[in-house]
Amino acid sequence: MDFFAAVEARRSVRKYTEKLVPADTIHKAIDAALNAPNSSNMQTWKIFWVQDKQKKAALVEACFSQGAAKTAQELVVFSVDRKEWRNSQKAILAAMGPNMPKEAHSYYTKLMPFLYARSYLAPIKWLLFNTVGLFRPMARSPWDMRGVNEVCIKSCALACENFMLAISAQGFDTCPMEGFDEHRVKKMLGLRCHERVVMVISVGERDPKGVWGERFRRPKDSVFKII
Amino acid sequence: MDFFAAVEARRSVRKYTEKLVPADTIHKAIDAALNAPNSSNMQTWKIFWVQDKQKKAALVEACFSQGAAKTAQELVVFSVDRKEWRNSQKAILAAMGPNMPKEAHSYYTKLMPFLYARSYLAPIKWLLFNTVGLFRPMARSPWDMRGVNEVCIKSCALACENFMLAISAQGFDTCPMEGFDEHRVKKMLGLRCHERVVMVISVGERDPKGVWGERFRRPKDSVFKII
Numbered sequence: 001m002d003f004f005a006a007v008e009a010r011r012s013v014r015k016y017t018e019k020l021v022p023a024d025t026i027h028k029a030i031d032a033a034l035n036a037p038n039s040s041n042m043q044t045w046k047i048f049w050v051q052d053k054q055k056k057a058a059l060v061e062a063c064f065s066q067g068a069a070k071t072a073q074e075l076v077v078f079s080v081d082r083k084e085w086r087n088s089q090k091a092i093l094a095a096m097g098p099n100m101p102k103e104a105h106s107y108y109t110k111l112m113p114f115l116y117a118r119s120y121l122a123p124i125k126w127l128l129f130n131t132v133g134l135f136r137p138m139a140r141s142p143w144d145m146r147g148v149n150e151v152c153i154k155s156c157a158l159a160c161e162n163f164m165l166a167i168s169a170q171g172f173d174t175c176p177m178e179g180f181d182e183h184r185v186k187k188m189l190g191l192r193c194h195e196r197v198v199m200v201i202s203v204g205e206r207d208p209k210g211v212w213g214e215r216f217r218r219p220k221d222s223v224f225k226i227i
Numbered sequence: 228m229d230f231f232a233a234v235e236a237r238r239s240v241r242k243y244t245e246k247l248v249p250a251d252t253i254h255k256a257i258d259a260a261l262n263a264p265n266s267s268n269m270q271t272w273k274i275f276w277v278q279d280k281q282k283k284a285a286l287v288e289a290c291f292s293q294g295a296a297k298t299a300q301e302l303v304v305f306s307v308d309r310k311e312w313r314n315s316q317k318a319i320l321a322a323m324g325p326n327m328p329k330e331a332h333s334y335y336t337k338l339m340p341f342l343y344a345r346s347y348l349a350p351i352k353w354l355l356f357n358t359v360g361l362f363r364p365m366a367r368s369p370w371d372m373r374g375v376n377e378v379c380i381k382s383c384a385l386a387c388e389n390f391m392l393a394i395s396a397q398g399f400d401t402c403p404m405e406g407f408d409e410h411r412v413k414k415m416l417g418l419r420c421h422e423r424v425v426m427v428i429s430v431g432e433r434d435p436k437g438v439w440g441e442r443f444r445r446p447k448d449s450v451f452k453i454i
Contacts, residue, residue, distance in 0.1 A: 003396035006230045007259045007389060030451055032234045034444055036388060037403050041443060047451045055454060062364050084450075091445050130410075137289050137408040150377060151405065154425065157384035158403075161263060162234060165392070169230035176264050176385075178378065181364040183357075189454070198381065216268060217261055218318050223311075224257055224274045227282060227416070 006169035011211045013173040016071045016204030021172055026074060026203065029166035033078075036162045038155035040112065041092065044084040045156045045198075048077040048189055055188055062184040063200055067210070068175035072202030077185065078160050080152035081195045082145065085116040119145045149196055156198040163201060173206040233396035238438045240400040243298045243431030248399055253301055253430065256393035260305075263389045265382035267339065268319065271311040272383045272425075275304040275416055282415055289411040290427055294437070295402035299429030304412065305387050307379035308422045309372065312343040346372045376423055383425045390428060400433040 001009075030047060038045070050056050056075060063069035089108050096104065114121075125143040132138045142148040164174040177200045185197045228236075257274060265272070277283050283302060290296035316335050323331065341348075352370040359365045369375040391401045404427045412424045 001230050003228050003230045003233045003392060004255075004259065007262050007393070010262075010264070012264050028231075030447070032231065034447065034450065035234050035237070035442065037237070037239050037391070039405055043445055043450060045450055049451070049453045051453055064364055087449070088445060092443065095443055133408060133410055137291055137411055139406060140409045146373065150380060153377060153381055154384045154405070157381045158388040161385040161388035162392075164264070165230060165389075166234070178266055178381070179366060181360060182367045183360055184364055215262065216319065216322055218270055218315060220257070220261065222314070223261065223270060223272055224276070226276045226278055 001169040001171070003165075003169075006165050010164055010168040010174070011206070011215065012068070012175045013202075013204070013206040013210040014067045014175060014212065015207040015210030016073060016173065016202070017207050019073070019205040021073045021203050021205075025167065025170045025172060026076070028170065029163045030076075032166035033159040033163040036155070036158040038158065039151045040107075041088065042085045042112070042116070042152070042155075043088045044080045044082050044152040045159055046079045046081050046084070046191075046195070047159075048079070050075045050077060058188050059185065059200065062188065063177055063180045066177070066179065068177055068202050069200065071204065071207070071210075072175075073204040074202070076163070076201045076203065077189060078156050078163070078198045078201065079186075079189070079191060079195055080149065080156045080198055081191070082116060082148045082152050083194065085112060089113075115142055116148055145194070153196060153198050160199050160201060167203055172203060173210070175202045176200075177202065228396040228398075230392075230396075233392050237391055237395040238400070238433070238442065239295070239402045240429075240431070240433040240437040241294045241402060241439065242434040242437030243300060243400065243429070244434050246300070246432040248300045248430050248432075252394065252397045252399060253303070255397065256390045257303075259393035260386040260390040263382070263385040265385065266378045267334075268315065269312045269339070269343070269379070269382075270315045271307045271309050271379040272386055273306045273308050273311070273418075273422070274386075275306070277302045277304060285415050286412065286427065289415065290404055290407045293404070293406065295404055295429050296427065298431065298434070298437075299402075300431040301429070303390070303428045303430065304416060305383050305390075305425045305428065306416070306418060306422055307376065307383045307425055308418070309343060309375045309379050310421065312339060316340075342369055343375055372421070380423060380425050387426050387428060394430055399430060400437070402429045403427075404429065
């Protein structure tokens with residue numbers, strides 16, 4: 001399907017029909033998700049396709065049993081684990097081998113650990129960034145682990161959008177849900193304390209009543225400026 | 228262009244050719260960006276297309292003069308202003324008029340102000356969410372303004388991805404940059420203290436040397452699980 005048609009067709013669907021979604025459709029969308037750009041290629045995303053009946057029921061409940069979850073054929077959870085930076089670092093160093101440019105090597109072996117770990121240095125990082133920043137352009141974040149999570153969540157959201165558009169391009173529908181009990185979803189998935197659930201995305205075929213009217217956006221010139 | 232071809236073609240480009248990007252290409256991508264789903268339709272995104280020569284030079288410098296910015300034909304800044312929820316609330320209430328369902332009305336007039344404003348209630352919100360959450364599924368965030376920013380940034384990232392894919396679908400290239408001096412970018416754009424810069428996206432036609440090798444991703448089964 002044409003890219004712009006997929007964007008146009010995508011709407012948040014609150015009620016699905018009983019039509020099944022082929023496994024291939026989901027897999028193709030996951031592949032598209034994993035092709036999204038992501039910060040420093042740290043690939044801190046973790047995606048769970050919940051098929052187990054009991055777990056799915058628990059997930060629906062954790063999404064407050066909203067129609068978008070309850071009537072969905074499939075539920076996919078996008079989460080981030082900031083500590084995955086270490087596995088990606090290893091994989092990148094192994095893949096690039098001894099011919100890795102020096103700057104890239106020190107980026108991944110020095111800067112990444114400094115930013116993504118060493119949470120006890122948070123106040124020092126803040127002070128360093130903002131002191132150097134007085135004199136020359138300087139990154140201001142992430143200086144603490146909440147900031148690292150923000151970076152990871154941002155990249156994961158890029159993947160979420162690829163996923164949703166890919167489902168749309170294949171003639172099915174989605175609803176991105178942020179209304180859920182993160183604590184219960186994490187428990188159900190066995191995620192650790194520092195991990196974060198970014199979005200639960202439901203998939204299915206839209207019931208005509210599942211779309212709440214025309215898409216509503218404020219006028220373009222209220223949110224977009226040429227300067 | 229086919230959706231999957233656009234996803235496949237999109238790579239982060241660090242060096243662009245001198246080919247100009249038609250204004251229509253950017254506008255079409257902005258329109259696609261604004262069709263992204265976003266949390267509670269609060270549309271807290273603000274997008275700036277920086278054309279002014281002096282401002283563009285300042286922006287390139289704030290991006291540490293990296294090749295992806297320096298050689299770019301166009302630079303577009305995606306930011307969020309969480310206080311924009313109020314304008315969206317007004318616009319939604321006006322558009323829906325007196326026939327708005329009661330639940331939707333109270334969602335926008337009671338829940339939204341409670342979540343997006345009233346920062347002084349942060350500890351109370353945290354306590355409320357986590358106490359009620361002991362007994363039944365309950366949202367755990369956003370309980371403070373950093374949490375609200377996180378929600379806004381997540382929605383804005385969805386828009387960023389639409390933008391990048393839309394540029395790719397039109398045969399041009401992008402690079403999403405998170406390496407910039409947020410303080411300087413905000414100052415240059417005249418953004419207020421509580422606003423956040425999400426991403427600076429450069430646009431142009433890729434120079435063959437502008438793409439750093441093959442796309443590298445860890446094996447699918449290390450980040451994706453069926454449960």
